[in-house]
Amino acid sequence: MVGGQPHPCFQLKNLIRQRYLLETYRHELLSKLYNLRKGIKSVMAYYDEFQQLMLKLDHQGEQVSHDIVNFKVGLNKDIFTRITLHKFDTIDGIFHADLEVERDLKENSFMASQPEATKAVQKHPPRYEGKLNSTSNPKGFQCFKYQGWGHKASECTNQRNIILREGIFYFLGEELQLNFYAKICPQAEKIIQNYVQKQITNAPSLAAALLRLHFHDCFVRGCDASVLLNFTPSTKNQTEKVAVPNQTLRGFSFIDGVKRAVEAECPGVVSCADIVALVARDSVVVTLQLNFYAKICPQAEKIIQNYVQKQITNAPSLAAALLRLHFHDCFVRGCDASVLLNFTPSTKNQTEKVAVPNQTLRGFSFIDGVKRAVEAECPGVVSCADIVALVARDSVVVTGGPYWNVPTGRRDGRESNASEALANIPPPTSNFSSLQTSFASKGLDLKDLVLLSGAHTIGISHCPSFSSRLYNFTGIWGKQDPSLDREYAANLKTKKCKSINDNTTIVEMDPGSSGKFDLSYFQLVLKRKGLFQSDAALTTSATTKSLINQLVHGSLKQFYAEFGVAMEKMGKIEVKTGSVGEIRKHCAAVNS
Structure with missing residues (x-):
């Protein structure tokens, strides 16, 4: 520190790190840190490798509790089980405890290999009680579970609940915490939330299935995502998933999809157990409902309806x-x-x-x-x-x-x-492939594409939206779109868009019927008189052309019903509910 400020060398180091180190490099280091295991290494070697990764990541003590958990996770089972219920405030503290356990284990192993007569004269060093690095205390011994003095663990009046997650013990209220991934994968919960919102709005019945999946997971070995496993070395294919109570579970592929999305952002960081828990919560939160304002603003929809009618x-x-x-x-x-x-x-x-x-x-x-x-x-x-x-x-x-x-x-x-x-709204020049991709990305299928395009039965457009079809199709001056009816094109050029530079003239999208919500638009599309290239594109797919023919030969009532279903579906795209977003005071500005 210089005058209470960080030393210039540290400032320069941070600047270089931010400017020249790729975020992917940091993610790789994080993945190595979280997947580091002691294995056959000594505790000293494991500690040194862990510290090296911490130095590269520039951890400066702001997330000690995370690092302690990660260090404990990488230990071998024989050491982990001896120290797992102890509380440590530093990496060095847990390191020294591990060294002591490692020494004990080696001595025990050595003793086991000696003849009985030799064992009888050997004196085992005194075992720690309570903290691994305990010191003398006038109150006697220390509680093994809570580290209080003067009582045994069985008599502890301040015990903590413990849960098992992915094979690791956690004290509730200690290692489990809100925003656990805030520093190691800041976008994790947002990615999960967005994925859930996008999918559940189109398949709301899945919310109950995901909630049930979480319940079934937690009731067997704790909330550790063991219910997701297809295979384990000890049980082969006889995992929880095939048990009778779980044979009707759904949502496995959904969890896989969320995992892929999170892994793309932060490889090897976010647990499947946390994904299951967050997905269960977020899927229930996403609930649009009819008459949502019935109790909090009973007249809301009536006020809107009256204003619109007037x-x-x-x-x-x-x-x-x-x-x-x-x-x-x-x-x-x-x-x-x-x-x-x-x-x-x-x-x-x-x-x-x-x-x-x-x-x-x-x-x-x-x-x-x-x-x-x-x-x-x-x-x-x-x-x-x-x-x-x-x-x-x-x-x-x-x-x-x-x-x-x-x-x-x-x-x-x-x-x-x-x-x-610009990237998400399908332009009027779209071909079928781009339309299909655009709609699919919003959870809409080909039937939705056809039905929602039917909205072109009312309203107008401006010449720039389609004039390239008349004057320079595919960028070649004088070339006309061959999929556009010649007589219709000639009429547009002589009576409407007389120049490719015309930016003001308005044209009916459904000539002669633009104020009436009917089937005329679809009839014109089949006659190659759809105004936009995207209209004509609907006839280039056998599926969408067949859907148009069904509408044309069906009733207006049926079109209305199916259009309504598609609109309701569109209105649920990636909605924000619950505590996400805000209720603006003025629609043109976010709240201050």
């Missing part, structure tokens, strides 16, 4: 814009109203709103108006994310379109990034 009746074209706003919100960071933000601390003004796909979005002031109306009734209760979802549904209903259930309970995100919008 406004959309006078401006029906806004329904398509509000439906599109909901779609663009859900495809970036999930349905968390991040598309509404003007500013976030991390991205400043480069939020989703300014990204190219969102520059023609409308409806922001409409959402602000709804928010004010709801806030007047129940301040700080209803999220902007729920408002966006409810407004999309109610505005479509007002124009005569389908009704669908909107479970609520979403919370608002605090992050919004323009680059993420």
